[in-house]
Amino acid sequence: MSETVTPTTVDELRAAVLDRPGTIRLAGAGTAADWAGTPAPADTVLDLTGLSGIVTHNPGDMTVEVGAGTPFTQLREELGEHHQRVAVDPARAAEGATLGGLFATADSGPRALQYGSLRDLVIGATIVLADGTVARSGGHVIKNVAGYDLTKVLHGAHGTLGVVARLVLRLHPTPQVTATVAVPCARSASADLARRVADSPVEAAAIQWHGSDRGDRLLVLVEGSERGADTRARRLAEAVGGELLAPDDAEAAWEAHAASVRARPADRAVFRFGVIPSSLTGVLDGLEADTGGLAEVTTSPRTGVATVAVPADADVVAAAHRRVADAGGTSSLRQRPAGADLPAFGPAPASAAVLRAVAASLDPDQRLGRGRLAPWIPAPTGVSA
Amino acid sequence: MPERTMEAPHGGTGSDAPAAATPPAPVGPELARDFRDVLPADSVITDEVGRRSYECDGLTGFRQVPALVVLPRDADEVAACVRICARHGVPFVARGAGTGLSGGAMPVADGVVISLQKLRRILEIDVENRRAVLEPGVYNLDISKAAKPHGLYYAPDPSSQQVCTIGGNVAENSGGAHCLKYGFTTNHVLEMEVVLADGSVVTLGGPTGEQAGPDLRGLFIGSEGTLGICTKVTVRLLQTPEAVRTVLADFPSIEAAGDTVGDIVDAAIIPAAVEMMDSLSMEASEAATGAGLTVDAPAALIIELDGPADEVDAEFEHLTAICERHGATRLHVPTEAEERQKVWKGRKAAFAAVGRISPDYIVQDGVVPRTRLAEVLTRIAEMGRDAGLRVANVFHAGDGNLHPLVLYSEAAGEHDAAEKLSTDIAELCVELGGSLSGEHGIGTDKACSMPVMFSPEDLGVMHRVRLAFDPDSRCNPGKLFPTPRLCGERPGKYAPHPLEEAGVIERL
Incomplete structure (x- = not known):
């Protein structure tokens, strides 16, 4: 039975790691507790929600340092008072996800088209290693090439390698206007339509296809100044035969999109993948045929990333990983029914050898997040940490 | 003002601590023979004059003639060269165009320079997917030139973009005048093929920003050649603004x-x-x-x-x-x-032009939080007055990246005072909450200032990661991490790079 510890400072976090022998599972708000590999039973659960809140925020510098356990929506609210934001929009933010959790799971939302993911916005971090070492990398300035960008290695590490205690993020101004254009569109036509949008001078912040009970449609997000953004959205709607949504409708459309991404349909597992955009339609068609039908489909035709719900069957999921790997892409498993034993990742890439070497160097006994990156980092045999 | 630490600030991790690499065995004729087995004879440079032309990069004050220079023609040959270095236990330094400004491509004595200047093919401009696949020796500006007919361009634009290579940009995480809005190399590289220290070839990153597992791609970018050699890069292309x-x-x-x-x-x-x-x-x-x-x-x-x-x-x-x-x-x-x-x-x-108002000058590169710009400029002016030297300022104001130019006269014996003032300015940037470098990198030049910005623990963890990639520290040893050997040396006088004199590049 694991014991839960909730440190409230970096020192307490370090002490918790040092004082407790054995394996440690990191936890935030728990919105992605079933993502990636199934964690091995841990002696201690380190609850990071106690490391919450803004550490420093100097609005003029457009940077903020926060505790890893800070809920994304709380930070969004506080920054909003200064007309600033962290320019990512992951679906599970609405469920209370923390910055550290979103970072560790490499989550991102529709705006990744323009702003990338947290790996593009985090400019520094304080981390605690399994041996109690506290280290900082990066800093508080956006432009900085001093030393390794160590922070990157914890982006997508799913609670292995080290504990993120604090993050420093680059901020963007909140746009004055956010407008959404919806274009009815079958999935098979979405690639061509998205390309037309991308080739127009609109500079969309997000382009997503979503199949829902409102119909199948392409949603285009346009952000900018009061005068500029509306004009651009109208021009686009005219050019591609879409409709400029009223603010309430726009909000509902994106909320429905996010709800699909974070859905937990019965007997299904949520499969997230990225392939070169021109392969996306083919891979989706293949997955559709392999699995006998996809659910909760959202795709980003210009980035090549999609989230789909597939039957929660080990063979089906393994085949889906293989199909993406054969197309040169990357995939990982997200939400799944409790207790389902499903492969989290596809075949190990050649770089898994480096990953294992990095893991052996930073956390030689695999105390942190054991099992999360299995089978790429296999759990040690005969090692008792 | 923190004192410049001249001794290595070893991390508290025993043998893992940053330290000088074990001196390699002297290079014998077998090494050149092995290279000639995999490369044409004229791609293995052993003569003194030929080797000497690789003795420094754009930071000409640091020089070292390498034992050998090899010029592989493709990724397979790069991997073969790295394997030969591994077999002989000799260090190597990857080199692009040699335009770097921190001594990052300075050779190692008894080491091999692996020049990537023959890997300069643009492998693909993929208009549909808006990306380019490049060999590391492709010039930065040539990417945008090749993309231009399609209404696309490559965003990071370091000022040396006519002559610096994408491989060097990956090593330094280069920015440019437009990085305030568009970001740095790391924000634009999707995928890379990399040769590791043991000669194995791996792919880091993927065809999208979607990650499965940790971002080793992002770790590699900006590692200044200390984690391996990149042999193929896939970058995003953006639409030319209206x-x-x-x-x-x-x-x-x-x-x-x-x-x-x-x-x-x-x-x-x-x-x-x-x-x-x-x-x-x-x-x-x-x-x-x-x-x-x-x-x-x-x-x-x-x-x-x-x-x-x-x-x-x-x-x-x-x-x-x-x-x-x-x-x-x-x-x-x-x-x-x-x-x-x-x-x-x-x-x-502005940079090269400063030569008109001063016989000699040093180019500095530091970053402060943007809101402290006025403060840092006031302090720099005071420090210049105290040192009896003029400092000209040209900088990227949007992101607080300063490039103070310390003007001095070598003939008047002002070199050491100028060097000290320049170092003090970089360290002042750290004191004000900024960074030692915004774009030129640490390399040889600023390795000894790293302890001003990072604790022994911070540096120790970086070094542990380095050893995971390169257990024998044979990839570009002596760079980025402070070592007693390096930090006991004094740099020589700054001299303009030949390309700079020719007006092809400038130093911002």
Whole structure:
């Protein structure tokens, strides 16, 4: 039975790691507790929600340092008072996800088209290693090439390698206007339509296809100044035969999109993948045929990333990983029914050898997040940490 | 002011600590023979004159003739060369165009330089997916040239972009004048093929930003050649903006110019570029270029907006109003592309032009939080006065990246004082919450200042990661991490890079 510890400072976090022998599972708000590999039973659960809140925020510098356990929506609210934001929009933010959790799971939302993911916005971090070492990398300035960008290695590490205690993020101004254009569109036509949008001078912040009970449609997000953004959205709607949504409708459309991404349909597992955009339609068609039908489909035709719900069957999921790997892409498993034993990742890439070497160097006994990156980092045999 | 630490600040991790690499065995004739087995004879350079031409990069004060230089022609040959180095236990330094400004490509004695200048094919411009696949020796500007017919371009634009390579950009995580809005190399590289220290070849990153597992791609970018050699790079291409507008604005004081930048950011405008020049740098630049700078203005900003035409028009109106509110004494708005180029030339020529007003100079590169710009400039002016030296300032104001030019006379015996002032300025940036380097890298030049910015624990963890990639520290040893051997040495006098003298590159 694991014991839960909730440190409230970096020192307490370090002490918790040092004082407790054995394996440690990191936890935030728990919105992605079933993502990636199934964690091995841990002696201690380190609850990071106690490391919450803004550490420093100097609005003029457009940077903020926060505790890893800070809920994304709380930070969004506080920054909003200064007309600033962290320019990512992951679906599970609405469920209370923390910055550290979103970072560790490499989550991102529709705006990744323009702003990338947290790996593009985090400019520094304080981390605690399994041996109690506290280290900082990066800093508080956006432009900085001093030393390794160590922070990157914890982006997508799913609670292995080290504990993120604090993050420093680059901020963007909140746009004055956010407008959404919806274009009815079958999935098979979405690639061509998205390309037309991308080739127009609109500079969309997000382009997503979503199949829902409102119909199948392409949603285009346009952000900018009061005068500029509306004009651009109208021009686009005219050019591609879409409709400029009223603010309430726009909000509902994106909320429905996010709800699909974070859905937990019965007997299904949520499969997230990225392939070169021109392969996306083919891979989706293949997955559709392999699995006998996809659910909760959202795709980003210009980035090549999609989230789909597939039957929660080990063979089906393994085949889906293989199909993406054969197309040169990357995939990982997200939400799944409790207790389902499903492969989290596809075949190990050649770089898994480096990953294992990095893991052996930073956390030689695999105390942190054991099992999360299995089978790429296999759990040690005969090692008792 | 923290003292410059001259001894290695070893991390608290015993043998894992940053330290000088074990001295390699002297290079014998077998090594050259092994290289000739996998490369044509003229691609293995053993003669002294040939090797000497690789002795330094753009930072000419640090020199070291390598034992051997090899010029592989493709990724397989690079991997073969690295395997030979591994078998012989000799260190190697990857080298692109050698335009770096921190001694990052300085060779190692008894080591091999692996030049990537023959790997210069653009493998693919993929218009549909907006990406380019490149060999590491492709010049940065050539990517945008190849993409231009399709209405696309590659965003990071370091000032040396005509002659620096994408492989070097990956090593240094290069930025450029437009990185305030568009980010750095790390934000634009999707995928890389990398040869590791043992000669194995791996792919880091993927075809999208979607990650399965940790971001080893992001760790590798900016690691200054210490984790391996990149042999293929896939970068994102962006659509050429519909509109570009530029203004050159003169201000009655540095503070007024700095406040203007603050208000622009507060107005939710992210310009593509915001550059500031002080009167000394304008005086030099105007004498060299006749770009139309006002030489008696205390400060000037060059601000560029790009994007959709409606958006740019709206923001530009707002922007010029902000300039006027802060007492701008002149607003010059070039309307033709040619006129705009002229303004940029005035900015970009500032470095080399400083040679007109001073016999010698040192280029520094540091970053402060943008809100501390006025403070750091005041402090730099005081430090210059105390040292009896002039400092000209040209910088990327939007992101707080300074490039102070310390002017001095070697003949008058001012070298050491200038070197000290320059180092003190970089370390002052750290004191004010910034960084030792915004774009030139640490390399050999600033390794000894790293302990000012990072604790022994921070450096120790970086070094543990390095050893995971390269257990024998054979990839570009002696760079980035402080070592007693390095930090006991003094750099020589700065001399302009030949390409700089020829006006092909400049140092910002």
